[in-house]
Amino acid sequence: MDTAILVNLFYIASSILFIVGLKMLGSPDTARRGNLLSSSGMLLAVLITLLDQNIIDYRYIAGALIAGSIVGYFAATKVKMTSMPEMVAIFNGFGGIASLLVGSAEYVSGTFDNPAFLGAIFLTVLIGGLTFSGSIIAYGKLSEVISGKPYLYKGQQFVNGILLLAILLVGINMLFIQGFISSEETLILLIVLAFILGILFVIPIGGADMPVVIALLNSFSGLAACAAGFVILNNVLIVAGALVGASGLILTNIMCKAMNRSLANVLFSGFGAAPDAAAESTQEQGEVKPISAEDAYLILEAASSVLIVPGYGMAVAQAQHAVRELGELLEDNGAEVKYAIHPVAGRMPGHMNVLLAEANVSYDVLVEPDDVNPVMETVDVCIVIGANDVVNPDAKDNEGSPIYGMPIIEVDNAKTVFVSKRSMASGFAGIQNPLFFKSNTRMLFGDAKETVSTLVSEFKG
Amino acid sequence: METQIILLIFVLVLSIFLGVELITKVPSTLHTPLMSGANAISGITLVGAILSSGSSEIVTIILGTAAVFFASINVVGGYLVTNRMLGMFKKK
Numbered sequence: 001m002d003t004a005i006l007v008n009l010f011y012i013a014s015s016i017l018f019i020v021g022l023k024m025l026g027s028p029d030t031a032r033r034g035n036l037l038s039s040s041g042m043l044l045a046v047l048i049t050l051l052d053q054n055i056i057d058y059r060y061i062a063g064a065l066i067a068g069s070i071v072g073y074f075a076a077t078k079v080k081m082t083s084m085p086e087m088v089a090i091f092n093g094f095g096g097i098a099s100l101l102v103g104s105a106e107y108v109s110g111t112f113d114n115p116a117f118l119g120a121i122f123l124t125v126l127i128g129g130l131t132f133s134g135s136i137i138a139y140g141k142l143s144e145v146i147s148g149k150p151y152l153y154k155g156q157q158f159v160n161g162i163l164l165l166a167i168l169l170v171g172i173n174m175l176f177i178q179g180f181i182s183s184e185e186t187l188i189l190l191i192v193l194a195f196i197l198g199i200l201f202v203i204p205i206g207g208a209d210m211p212v213v214i215a216l217l218n219s220f221s222g223l224a225a226c227a228a229g230f231v232i233l234n235n236v237l238i239v240a241g242a243l244v245g246a247s248g249l250i251l252t253n254i255m256c257k258a259m260n261r262s263l264a265n266v267l268f269s270g271f272g273a274a275p276d277a278a279a280e281s282t283q284e285q286g287e288v289k290p291i292s293a294e295d296a297y298l299i300l301e302a303a304s305s306v307l308i309v310p311g312y313g314m315a316v317a318q319a320q321h322a323v324r325e326l327g328e329l330l331e332d333n334g335a336e337v338k339y340a341i342h343p344v345a346g347r348m349p350g351h352m353n354v355l356l357a358e359a360n361v362s363y364d365v366l367v368e369p370d371d372v373n374p375v376m377e378t379v380d381v382c383i384v385i386g387a388n389d390v391v392n393p394d395a396k397d398n399e400g401s402p403i404y405g406m407p408i409i410e411v412d413n414a415k416t417v418f419v420s421k422r423s424m425a426s427g428f429a430g431i432q433n434p435l436f437f438k439s440n441t442r443m444l445f446g447d448a449k450e451t452v453s454t455l456v457s458e459f460k461g
Numbered sequence: 462m463e464t465q466i467i468l469l470i471f472v473l474v475l476s477i478f479l480g481v482e483l484i485t486k487v488p489s490t491l492h493t494p495l496m497s498g499a500n501a502i503s504g505i506t507l508v509g510a511i512l513s514s515g516s517s518e519i520v521t522i523i524l525g526t527a528a529v530f531f532a533s534i535n536v537v538g539g540y541l542v543t544n545r546m547l548g549m550f551k552k553k
Contacts, residue, residue: 018502019479025495026487032547035498039540042505046536049508055515060526064514068533075534076541081549087542088497095503095535101528102506105513109521116466218496218503221535225506230469232509238469239476240505246480247499251492343489350492357549363490364552 003053010048011236017041018240022247028363045236081358082315085348086142089135089214092221096131099124099224100191106231107187118175120230122190126167128224129194130201135217137202138210142347148207157268160200167193205267208312208389210347212255212266219248251349258343260395260405288424291442293451296418297458303380303416305336307372309409310352311345313386313421317448320359323385326452327361329459335380338365340372340409342390369409382414384435386421386448392433402431412438420444420451494546501539507532 018041024034046065055061079087103124110117140146170190173180181189205213222244229237256263300306308327314320327337339361341352353366372379384391387409394401395408411417412435419441435441444451487495510532514525 018505019483022480022483022499022502025491025498026483028488028491028550028552031491031494031550032544035494035501035540035543035547038498038502039544042502042507042536042540045505045508046511049511052512052515054512056517057515057522060522061511061514061529064526064529065533068530069537072534072536072538073541076538076545079542081546084493084497084542084546087538088493088500091497091500091535091539091542092503094531094538095500095506098504098510098528098532098535099506101524101531102509102513105510105516105521105524105528108524109513109516109518116463215496218500221500221503225503225509226473228506228509230466232512233465233469234509234512235469235472237505237509238473240502242473242476243480243483244499244503246477247484247495250481250484251496254489254492341489343492348493349496350489350494353490354493354546354549357546357551360549360551362552363550366490368489 003051007048007051008235010044011234014041014045014048015236015239017044018243022243081355082318083143084354085210085214085346085351086139088348089138089142089217092214092217093132093135093139095221096128096135096217096224098128099221099228100128100132100194102228103128103231104187104191107183112178112183115175117231120227122171122174124224124227124231125187125190126171126194126197127220127227129191130198131217131220131224133195133198134202134213134220135198137199138213138217141202141207142210148210150206150209151203156200156204163193163197163200167197201267207347208344209259209266211344211349211351212252212259212263214348215248215251215255216263217248219245219252222246222248255344255349258407259403260407286437288436289442290445291418293444293454294458296442296444297455299416299418300330300335300381300455301333301459303330303335305378305380306330306338307376307379307382307411307414308337308339309382309384309387309391309411310339310341310356311385311387311390312347312351313388313448315346315351315355315386317386319385319449319452320355320361322449322452322456324356324359324361325456326383326459327365329456333459338367338372340367340369340411342369342387342409345387345390369407373410373413376410376413377415379414380416382411382417384411384417384419385452388421388433389431391435392431393435393438394431394433398434411435412440415440417441418444420446420448422447490550494543494550497539497546498543501536501543504532504536504539507536 021038226241
């Protein structure tokens with residue numbers, strides 16, 4: 001049989017493995033096997049590609065494969081679970097730059113008479129480039145190498161407009177004119193512009209909106225691979241890239257819905273950039289009532305149902321293990337313990353779930369806002385640990401609030417609310433939270449991990 | 462050439478619809494592993510990278526080899542980290 005046919009048959013097999021694997025990732029019971037299937041699909045695709053007769057020299061391929069695998073292995077096994085968001089961000093970036101390089105490699109060795117081929121290269125380099133630089137910025141923001149605050153400046157839209165126009169002109173030169181500037185210059189210019197676009201795209205977006213950005217960059221890394229598939233006319237790249245592109249877009253959409261904002265609003269308006277509205281909500285605050293961990297323990301001991309609401313603060317304080325211990329002690333004490341997790345809590349989709357899973361919390365006690373809000377009145381104590389905006393009642397009550405309309409976990413309806421918080425500083429979005437001033441709210445000031453540990457030792461005491 | 466492109470676009474469109482159908486029902490508990498697992502799949506560009514780096518032209522080889530390096534970090538790291546995370550999701 002012709003090798004090309006054989007290779008393509010195997011590509012079909014890997015596509016099936018990707019599809020089934022991705023489907024199995026949809027349920028906790030099958031997810032691990034699904035990931036294994038998907039990775040065997042990848043292995044199959046890579047091995048069969050190595051049979052390609054056009055490959056002249058295997059030395060470089062082998063060297064780069066081994067080096068990359070070693071780096072990937074150490075990155076994946078050494079990373080702390082709290083650093084997972086920046087890990088995912090940087091991997092997205094590597095996928096993007098790889099697609100960019102594939103597109104460039106085909107461009108420098110290709111012919112220039114086919115607009116479809118050139119168009120695919122244009123898209124590959126553009127999407128790959130912006131995925132790379134955007135992911136690097138996201139990585140910087142998440143690991144706090146650069147400030148996580150939204151960075152806005154005057155004339156932003158104008159600069160973006162000019163940039164897009166420049167990219168369009170380069171594209172036209174690349175596809176149709178060819179000769180206004182040389183092909184090498186065109187390529188380099190396109191790469192530079194794509195990098196700038198990626199930077200300008202992520203820089204204005206604040207830390208609290210990072211779940212959306214990461215999901216979107218994930219989608220882009222898939223689309224870049226997909227475009228690369230059109231460059232080398234390869235089915236498996238297109239199928240796999242499109243699957244990732246679609247899944248990333250769906251996640252992006254879920255994140256946007258969880259914030260009641262459109263994608264355009266997240267990308268272009270820089271959250272917290274509405275200080276006037278934020279100031280409005282500070283009215284009628286009343287008094288904050290602090291409580292010591294010792295007194296909080298007495299209330300918790302009498303509680304028969306407890307709801308724990310974790311947020312980014314729990315990740316920062318690395319309090320997940322202490323929280324799990326507290327949860328177990330409460331259960332031993334006869335209380336029903338659940339964890340309510342908002343879809344955008346943390347810095348990436350599912351961030352809190354991963355941390356609690358790491359701390360050995362069973363995934364069937366993790367619930368979503370829609371499950372707990374209707375029964376919130378029956379909850380004796382709600383413990384909010386490092387969450388702020390996702391429990392802000394202004395989202396339901398205050399039309400002037402920038403987060404008005406965002407679905408929240410309505411902890412203020414519980415009988416008692418404990419809020420573990422470092423200080424009275426407002427959350428990431430810079431918005432005041434009336435929850436702290438409610439009559440049924442008690443503030444547990446201090447580091448989340450220390451507070452929870454004190455509660456744990458009181459229980460053990 | 463043109464028929465092939467049309468055929469590939471056909472594949473693309475169907476794959477996007479398939480992807481949407483596959484992912485819509487994923488519970489939020491699994492959003493992170495889903496994302497990193499999908500991210501590993503996007504490392505499929507490794508296939509393209511291998512083909513490029515097997516070329517006979519030096520510039521193409523350099524670019525292709527660099528692509529193989531980055532894509533294999535993406536693939537190996539992505540799958541391993543997903544596996545590590547999923548290993549932690551337990552029901553008691």
